[in-house]
């Protein structure tokens with residue numbers, strides 16, 4: 001079962017179990033990580049699930065999906081090269097140990 005670590009803006013780290021096929025966003029919401037708001041429920045319509053993939057994992061999580069760049073332009077916090085919509089990152093066994101950092105604001 002892959003483990004994901006969320007690092008909030010204040011440095012709080014939470015490591016949780018995830019199921020293959022889930023999105024990083026749904027894992028965050030299911031585990032009460034409030035720094036992921038996910039207003040649209042994962043349909044790429046809100047950018048309130050913005051995260052920064054840890055540099056060491058950026059390659060493994062792959063490229064942004066079609067339309068993700070446009071939605072990220074609406075994110076409340078600064079964009080970085082590693083910015084992703086967490087609802088568009090699907091968990092695989094390869095992502096066991098994934099670390100994602102969460103921005104200060106989502107709204």
Ligand code: FES
Pocket residue numbers: 025038039040041042043044045046047048049071085086087088
């Ligand atoms: S949950 Fe709305 S874009 Fe990801």
